[in-house]
Amino acid sequence: MMATSTFKTLFELLGGNQNLELDDFPLNHLRIDSRNVKKNDVFVAIKGHSVDGRAFIPQAISAGAVAVLVETNSKLSDLKIDYLEHDNLFVIPQISVFQLSRRLSVIANDFYHSPSKKLSVIGVTGTNGKTTVTQLIAQCTTLLNDKTAILGTIGNGIYNQLEPAVNTTASAIDVQSLLSDFVKEQVKVVAMEVSSHGLVMNRVKGLNCAATVFTNLSRDHLDYHKTMSKYAKAKWSLFSPDEKERLVETSGKSIINYDDKYGKRWIEKLSHVTAVSCQPKSLCRLKALNRPYVGVSMIEYNDKGAKIHMESSWGNAIINSRLLGEFNVSNLLISIATLLTLNYPFFAVVNMACFLKPICGRMEVLHEKNSPTVIVDYAHTPDALQKALQASRIHCQGTLWVIFGCGGDRDTGKRPLMAEIAEQFADKIVLTNDNPRTEDEIKIIHDIQQGLHSTDNIQIIPDRVQAITQTLSQAKINDVILIAGKGHEDYQIIGKTKYHYSDQEIVKQLLGAENRS
Ligand SMILES: CC(=O)N[C@H]1[C@@H](OP(=O)(O)OP(=O)(O)OC[C@H]2O[C@@H](n3ccc(=O)[nH]c3=O)[C@H](O)[C@@H]2O)O[C@H](CO)[C@@H](O)[C@@H]1O[C@H](C)C(=O)N[C@@H](C)C(=O)N[C@H](CCC(=O)O)C(=O)O
Ligand SMILES: Nc1ncnc2c1ncn2[C@@H]1O[C@H](COP(=O)(O)OP(=O)(O)OP(=O)(O)O)[C@@H](O)[C@H]1O
Numbered sequence: 001m002m003a004t005s006t007f008k009t010l011f012e013l014l015g016g017n018q019n020l021e022l023d024d025f026p027l028n029h030l031r032i033d034s035r036n037v038k039k040n041d042v043f044v045a046i047k048g049h050s051v052d053g054r055a056f057i058p059q060a061i062s063a064g065a066v067a068v069l070v071e072t073n074s075k076l077s078d079l080k081i082d083y084l085e086h087d088n089l090f091v092i093p094q095i096s097v098f099q100l101s102r103r104l105s106v107i108a109n110d111f112y113h114s115p116s117k118k119l120s121v122i123g124v125t126g127t128n129g130k131t132t133v134t135q136l137i138a139q140c141t142t143l144l145n146d147k148t149a150i151l152g153t154i155g156n157g158i159y160n161q162l163e164p165a166v167n168t169t170a171s172a173i174d175v176q177s178l179l180s181d182f183v184k185e186q187v188k189v190v191a192m193e194v195s196s197h198g199l200v201m202n203r204v205k206g207l208n209c210a211a212t213v214f215t216n217l218s219r220d221h222l223d224y225h226k227t228m229s230k231y232a233k234a235k236w237s238l239f240s241p242d243e244k245e246r247l248v249e250t251s252g253k254s255i256i257n258y259d260d261k262y263g264k265r266w267i268e269k270l271s272h273v274t275a276v277s278c279q280p281k282s283l284c285r286l287k288a289l290n291r292p293y294v295g296v297s298m299i300e301y302n303d304k305g306a307k308i309h310m311e312s313s314w315g316n317a318i319i320n321s322r323l324l325g326e327f328n329v330s331n332l333l334i335s336i337a338t339l340l341t342l343n344y345p346f347f348a349v350v351n352m353a354c355f356l357k358p359i360c361g362r363m364e365v366l367h368e369k370n371s372p373t374v375i376v377d378y379a380h381t382p383d384a385l386q387k388a389l390q391a392s393r394i395h396c397q398g399t400l401w402v403i404f405g406c407g408g409d410r411d412t413g414k415r416p417l418m419a420e421i422a423e424q425f426a427d428k429i430v431l432t433n434d435n436p437r438t439e440d441e442i443k444i445i446h447d448i449q450q451g452l453h454s455t456d457n458i459q460i461i462p463d464r465v466q467a468i469t470q471t472l473s474q475a476k477i478n479d480v481i482l483i484a485g486k487g488h489e490d491y492q493i494i495g496k497t498k499y500h501y502s503d504q505e506i507v508k509q510l511l512g513a514e515n516r517s
């Protein structure tokens with residue numbers, strides 16, 4: 001394997017004295033987790049939310065780390081070098097770095113030779129729609145023959161060859177290391193989800209974005225951000241024209257949803273911005289903004305998706321979209337607007353838009369003859385659940401069922417709100433488990449129930465397989481069953497254990513069995 005850098009270069013990029021006499025040797029990768037360290041890697045030891053990474057330095061050295069960066073709270077110790085024991089000799093240099101976790105993304109960017117500057121990175125943020133928009137952009141640029149990679153919830157890697165990811169936005173080191181792999185693989189475009197956690201935890205500082213994109217902001221993650229205004233501030237740090245406030249380097253091109261109340265405000269604060277709306281009633285105001293825009297004069301919904309009459313600063317077109325729901329019209333227009341802002345040719349983009357396919361686990365329709373229609377969707381916030389139910393209603397001639405739960409160890413405040421939405425927009429509700437994680441499943445369901453006004457039409461079936469099985473056996477052919485919350489996930493986390501589990505697999509088995517019987 002080709003080394004990425006050397007020890008002296010690393011010391012210098014940290015700000016160390018170039019004239020210091022130091023042994024120099026090759027370094028392969030920076031590693032934040034001792035369990036991933038290999039020969040000639042540097043272990044980066046930081047204090048985390050649950051454990052102190054500094055406790056794993058011996059394991060990292062045994063696994064092959066040849067140098068260590070360690071977090072220090074003392075400014076005076078910044079860049080101090082200690083030598084740690086290995087094979088009875090004190091040979092492993094450990095550099096103390098002041099505020100290491102905060103600086104990590106910039107350090108990793110320098111270590112990996114600024115890969116984002118050699119790529120066209122599109123950073124997408126928002127409560128809902130990040131995965132959809134990044135996937136739509138990647139589908140389109142791939143169809144237009146630009147090699148494209150994705151970083152996000154469904155995985156990281158070249159489009160169509162994703163490796164599963166732990167986080168929506170990977171660690172500061174992994175982001176830069178993955179981007180450097182993409183440079184080697186001659187990728188041109190990277191569509192990247194930027195989560196609010198990723199922004200606040202400094203996972204993307206130092207990133208160079210060709211464009212930054214905002215889908216929407218609604219309630220989620222208040223366990224972490226505490227208030228909506230802090231949550232909004234985290235998202236704004238991807239766009240702010242004030243360099244002290246903004247967390248990434250950008251060429252200043254942003255694409256923002258005008259239909260969102262935060263988006264509307266932000267558009268007014270930005271000069272290099274493309275405004276997007278999927279509301280025909282907003283078209284006039286959109287045109288009057290004096291900024292590039294993508295809007296609609298009319299949308300006709302149909303069984304397969306929607307016929308969108310698009311108007312934009314680049315030209316007008318009719319797009320026959322194969323995606324379900326109004327929110328997906330918004331996602332599609334935001335994706336189109338991003339590509340047009342990045343100077344992709346108008347006709348190529350609007351022609352390709354008709355071929356874009358639904359995303360795995362997002363309004364994914366599973367249907368067999370003589371059975372109710374099942375829709376698997378990743379709605380796990382109140383706003384997403386409302387949008388997914390409204391979209392499902394269009395395709396429902398009978399009763400609209402919703403099966404959902406809420407993830408454990410996550411925002412508890414959204415639980416009763418999701419119940420209220422379910423009561424308002426569905427006919428029958430089945431409450432079940434999502435990923436309970438370390439919380440008691442009955443307590444989670446109890447929290448959800450607090451938002452219900454009536455006990456009519458509610459069933460509680462904690463086991464998710466049972467919930468789906470029993471609902472399918474009760475539903476009629478004309479009914480629609482929305483199974484929300486887990487989308488593409490092929491696991492269920494109970495306690496700290498991850499079990500294999502997939503909504504799609506269960507539904508396919510049940511529909512197949514019904515059809516055979
Ligand atoms: C609370 C939180 O966000 N934690 C994130 C954080 O972990 P941490 O630094 O606190 O880790 P820790 O477990 O305390 O360990 C401390 C250090 O010891 C190291 N370690 C630990 C064990 C060991 O054997 N060896 C070892 O070296 C760890 O690698 C780490 O460097 O940094 C890690 C690397 O970036 C993340 O993987 C991890 O995400 C956890 C798994 C998580 O669940 N995060 C969620 C809340 C999250 O970030 N979600 C957003 C999506 C939100 C959205 O939907 O918009 C996301 O971007 O994924
Ligand atoms: N533009 C939108 N507005 C509101 N809801 C949406 C929108 N796009 C998608 N959704 C809903 O949110 C769910 C998740 O969509 P998606 O995976 O694209 O979002 P995300 O932002 O990547 O989510 P996460 O933060 O979990 O990664 C969808 O299954 C759908 O129910």
Ligand SMILES: N[C@H](CCC[C@H](N)C(=O)O)C(=O)O
Nearest residue numbers: 380406407410434435485486
């Ligand atoms: N990115 C979101 C996904 C939630 C998905 C849902 N299935 C859950 O486990 O709560 C989170 O980590 O909060």
Ligand SMILES: [Mg+2]
Nearest residue numbers: 130131153168
């Ligand atoms: Mg996502």
